[in-house]
Amino acid sequence: MNRAGERLINGIVKENPTFVLMLGMCPTLAVTTSAMNGLGMGLTTTAVLAMSNLFISLLRRIIPDRVRIPAFIVIIASFVTAVQLLLEGYLPELNKSLGVYIPLIVVNCIILGRAESFAYSNPPIPSLFDGIGMGLGFTASLTCIGAVREILGAGELFGYGLMPDSFVPIRIFGQAPGAFFVLAALAALQNFIKEKRRNAGRSYQKIGSGCSEDCTNCSDMGCARRFYGEKRNGTQDGGRDTGTGGLEYVNLEEEE
């Protein structure tokens, strides 16, 4: 089956890092004052996430289990530094408006979470696409939040005036409390849509995964629904906390 595609859909819809996993809240709330900032932050994170996932996956047999977190941080920090230098060189405006949140991508829990829960125990290609999917999901969410906040708080979208002149900007949406309101409203909206679809028998859980909800006869190792029970691989993954807030990927090593 098509794992790369499944990973992409997983990151964007099923396990959207912002609205479903509720990870990376700090940049989500802080930089989404406009749609452009959200898009910029999302794409920057996507680049770092994809590359760090790929490299952690490639190095997963070399990195000792005990020092994996420092090793992840070193890999992630290298990519963040590279991306920041590129931004400074080519997009100084965006770099200025995102400010301190670019270096803070190093400790972004989405990146560390994907490294720990997916890339460290999966082959490189699915890991790369997992990173891209998660990154695009993050980008889409941040852009949506930024767009709503920009429209309500400034009457603009991507810097272009949208609203009639009589529109009075609701300033709170440009400030921190507005970020919480918009995040909560959008998360509730996507839950509402997913619930409706599930009730209509068209669950997003099954998109692109070919899921027949028959876990005993299924060979999909990266599936979040799968219950591995006693078959945990003790030496590699035994009892390791995956740090993704309850969504556990305890994957058996796939033999390539």
Add this chain to the structure above:
Amino acid sequence: MSGLYQVSSNPHIRSKVTTNGIMLAVIVALMPATGYGVYHFGPRALAVVAVSVASTVLTEYLYGLCRKKLTVTDLSAVVTGLLLALNLPVTIPLWIAALGGVFAILVVKMLFGGLGQNFMNPALAARCFLLLSFPTQMTDFQCDAWTGATPLALLKAGERVNVTDMVVGNVGGTIGETSVAAIVIGACILLLLGVIDLRIPGSYIVTFALFVGIFGGRGFDPYYISAQLAGGGLMLGAFFMATDYVTRPITTGGQYLYGIFLGLMTGVFRIFGPGAEGVSYAIILGNLLVPLMEKCTKPVAFGYKRGGAHRGKQV
């Protein structure tokens, strides 16, 4: 619920006090302040009150229709709308008043589970929402009846104000906060009916007066302290908002603690903050700390020592 034969767990003593009765008492008690506001600021004040109350009641009604549980008859939405209107300047565009009403009921009250579940006073939360969203419209106190700065702004600027005018209400400000006399009449009604007691308002006002005396920079000057007490939303806040049943502590000690905290915070906001007023932020901050205050002041059960050990036991 008229189940005489219904077996339920304790307590079995039923009080005659109902939510409707309390809300009605609060509405009646707010009438002097509302009436004075309409008299002082003219018919537009009445329009603001009407729009605000209509929007809160309508929001609660529509939400009740959606959830198939009508709660609008308990009158709490009317109280919220009235309190919100009393906290708005008379020049406010009517759609902003309506937006505030929708925010108070929908976001602060109903989404958290309705009356009794809201963690924050809805009217004050809406006021702060509007204050952050529309700072110019919310602080525009110029109108036909009154021009010039509010007494608190004058005090902050170091000018003299007329305390007698402030007590009567012949000053600028929001619709309901100007007349201390009208508010105190309403508060007396609530005190006589036993709806509120003096624990929270008393400790609030005394703490604030002491704070102003110590840190106000003018010593215990009776003129300055009384001007600070009579100015702004302090009286309205102390008697009508801080005593809100849902968002105040239920323990006696907690209520004193809450009043003292509100007094300190109001003093800090008014004297050290950038603005002249701080009552609404102080009360909202106090609301958030209520669970903690209740936990700290939980009474010890009969026969137990503080800390949970039973007295009779040999430890």
